[in-house]
Amino acid sequence: MSAEHYDIIIIGAGLSGVGTACRIAQQHPDKSLAILERRDRMGGTWDLFRYPGIRSDSDMASFGYNFKPWYSDTVLAKGPDIRHYVKETAEEFGLYDKLKFGLKLDTANWSSTDQRWTLSALHEPSGKTRTFTCNFIVNCAGYYNFDHGYRPHFDGEESFKGEILHPQQWPENLEYTGKKVVVIGSGATAITVVPAMADKAAKVTMLQRSPSYIMAMPDTDKISMFLGKILPKRWVFLLARKRNILIQRALYLACQRWPERARKLLINHMHKQAPNVDIRHFTPDYMPWDQRLCAAPDGDFFESLKSGKAEMVTDHIERFDETGIVLKSGEHLDADIIVAATGLDVQLMGGLKLEMDGVPVPLTQKLSYKSIMIQDVPNYGWIFGYTNAPWTLKCDIGGQYLCRLFEHMDEHGFTVATAVDEHNSWTDTGVLDNFAPGYIRRAADRMPRQGKAPPWQVTMHYGKDKKMLVEDPVDDGVLVFQTGSEAAAKTDSDQWAATA
Structure with missing residues (x-):
């Protein structure tokens, strides 16, 4: 079967x-466009995760698209509502005929001779390999493995008579009414699952090795x-979006500038929300925003603790037995169901293997350019959101930047754009080395690097990034542009030099 060709392929x-x-x-x-999706539905994270209470942990005014206002008085949206929002947006912008489902991507190879990418993908429903070619790839596949989460093995777990599950593979119609549930973990997923299960379960216990920072926040935007x-209502949306972005940024900067004071305030906040809980369960061993803060809409997590429907235990696991978990302290947690909310398995770019003329691209030896492109890799965009703000803020300005890049290339007749480091900007600092959750630390050796100075540094600063991506000139002296004839001539020259 011949390859299907598009100007741009989005993954x-x-x-x-x-x-x-x-x-x-x-x-x-005017550009032909295809969107390749591994699964059989759109929605990404919000279609994959189906555990009780699944919701955003960022307000929807800033988490949603600025070109598609989220009109709702609810601050944090439920998973099904976000899925509907994504589908509605795709339909409104005429994307359905551009979607191709069930494609597990394997390799993308850039040909210097043809000046295009060739992508190989397994069409899982049919079992057949399909080939696509394009001029430009934009990888929006996220940062974790959709097939499975991070699931460590626990000593003795084979002897447990109940059910062990991971939130990423939540069983449909799981029955937990009247059952004892232990949730292992203290991140955003655990903070969501615990109160959502507490109403029906006999008891829910959140078992954490170390606490997280949790903020109770109103779930109704009364302003x-x-x-x-x-x-x-359009004005109201824009005001809410700007207000929330500024508040989020101010909170982050305050935590960075006065970490000890912020730590004390947040610990006091948590203890006041659930004064019946020992404060040691609310005392993290890291500073605020070394990891993301967890949100509790209307304080639902704390309410479940105060009511006695849920409890927190801070300890380490010794082993599983037939009826639950034995802790290092000797305490035993009875359980019918154990939820291993132990995190994600980081997988960059959807597992796509990049090659140039058949040679694998060593991503850990490449710099990230404006957090949008990869050093020395032509015509390749990579959308990676924020860790300290709503993920999609970066996606939106990244999309705007790519549109500006395409316009610049069309105006000047360029067919190839490559970020080239001509000033030895390389460092051995990973793009997320300043972000400390377990799933990121486990993947430090898989991350691209960042440089000594912009545009090779990853700022995680929306204001600076917006100026750089939306306002600053596209032609910044770092991107190297070529026309088709120039690129072909260079390829011929390189081949001649290699054989001379």
Whole structure:
């Protein structure tokens, strides 16, 4: 079967992929576009995860698309609502005929001779390999393995008579009414699952090795509700979006500048929310925003603790036995169901293997350019969101940047754009070395590097990134542009030099 060719191929049909595709389809309608998705539905994370209470941990005014306002008084949206939002956006922007499902990507090879990418993918429903070619790839496949999460083996788990499950593979119609549940973990998933299961379960115990910072926050935007009575709803949305972005940034900067004070305030906040819980369960061993803060809408997590429907235990696991978990302290946690909310398995770019002229690209030896492209890799975009702000803020300005890049290339007749480090900017600092959750630390050896100075540094700063990606000139002296004839001439020259 001959290869299907497109000007641009986007990998992934989640929030990032659909948002980027909307930008490109709107601003470059003349370019042929395809969206390749591994699964049989769009939605990405929000379609994959189906555990009780699944929701965003960022407000939807800033987490949603700025070109597709999220009109709701609810601050944190439920998973099904986000899935519907993604699908509705794709339909509104005419993306359904560009979607291709069930494609497990294997390799993407850049040909210097043909000046295009060739992608090989297994079409899982049919078992056949399909081939695509394109001029430009935009990888929006996220940062973790969709097939499985991080699931360590626990001593003695084979003897446990109940059910052990991971949130990423939540069984459909799991019955837990009247059962004793132990949730292992203290991250955002555990903080969501515990109160969601507490109403029906006999008891829910959150077992953590170390605590996290948890903030109770209103789940109703009363300011926007008031403004909605006197202003157009589009204005209300834009004001809420700007307000929330500024508040999030101010909170992050305050925690970075005064970490000890922020730590004390957050620990006091948690203890006041659930004064019946020993404060040691609310005392993390790291500083605020070394990992993401967890959100508890309307304090639901703390309410479940105060009511006695849930409890926290801070300890290490010795082993599993037939009826639950034996802790290092000697305490035993009875359980019918154990939820291993132990995190994600990091997988960059959807597991796609990049090659140039058949030679694998060593990503850990490459710099990230503006957090959007990869050093020395032509015509390749990589959308990776924020760790200290709503993920999609970066996706939106990244999509705008790519549209500006395409426009610049079209105006000047360029067919190839490559980020080249001509000033020895390389360092051995990974792109996320300043971010400390377990799933990132476990993947430190798989990450691209960042450089000594912009545009090779990863700032995680929305304001600076917005200026760099949306306002600064595309031609910055770092990107090297070529026309088709120039690139072909260079290829011929390189081949001649190699054989001389």
